[in-house]
Amino acid sequence: MSFRAPLRPLALASLVANIALVVTGAAVRLTGSGLGCPTWPRCTDASYTTTAAMGVHGAIEFGNRLLSIALALIALACFLAALWQRPRRRSLVLLSLVIGLGIPGQGVIGGITVLTDLNPWVVGLHFLLSMALIALAYALWRRTGEGDGPARPLVAAPLRTLARLTAVVSAAVIVVGVVVTGSGPHAGDEHARRNGLDPEMISQAHADLVFLLLGLTVALWFALRAVGAPQAAVRAAAVLVAVELAQGLIGFVQYFTHLPVLLVGAHMLGACLVWVGTLAVLWSLRERPPALAAPESAASAATPAEPVSPVPAAH
Known part of the structure; x- marks a missing residue:
């Protein structure tokens, strides 16, 4: 049975979303909103979301965090689509799994940047992990369009x-x-x-x-x-x-x-x-190219067809 889950468009969405995360992260930094949510994983000590008191900086930083959640959902969808494909391709499952695991890792490093008051070396590591995830998402997208x-x-x-x-x-x-x-x-x-x-x-x-x-x-x-x-x-x-x-x-x-x-x-x-x-x-x-089909076993290939019993001649 063959079943093609919508993995290719999901992989492209993952690639685009990872690039968008870099751009929105740049917007956070360029607008001075890096500490718009001054703590992590909450936005404030009392709330997971931004509040009116946090102003526009809080809204910008919290918006970037929401995009990370969307990125995680897309990664999960990629993983499930890779699992559902028939025939299932192990390489696609592994790639989507690594991307999915990288998203929470990215979130943790982002949290450390906040907790260290935007240490420039941690901020740089945050960006480089995004570039690694972009490479993985690109690989997943390309692999969905070729053989195994x-x-x-x-x-x-x-x-x-x-x-x-x-x-x-x-x-x-x-x-x-x-x-x-x-x-x-x-x-x-x-x-x-x-x-x-x-x-x-x-x-x-x-x-x-x-x-x-x-x-x-x-x-x-x-x-x-x-x-x-x-x-x-x-x-x-x-x-x-x-x-x-x-x-x-x-x-x-x-x-x-x-x-x-x-x-x-x-x-x-x-x-x-x-x-x-x-x-x-x-x-x-x-x-x-597509992987070659597994050859038939030598035993089955060597087995001759059963002879057909002759029809007795009429007398």
């Missing part, structure tokens, strides 16, 4: 190595960007401390990594075109170049205009899109 057989590369090993190096540098750009954020002015609350590092020095290191990432991505795009790689791979690399250029432009403008909140929020969204674009390139360099 072994992955088969579509390009030569040197190109796959270049793509992996590009992905490593993309991750490094994100990590150093977190450190830049921790040294800047948008702490999420006017009394929250910063990490104490020189913002100009860290920003320069971040910019250097961005240039390296862009160079590697352009080189990968040219190389894929030169060897006649599948169009999906060439297109994914071209899209990543375009997203990186847009993200770099936003980054430079926000730096030289003293970090206006709208541009910083756009830059946070751009970081998610660069990460998703990087993952898309990696996935475009391989394919996973």
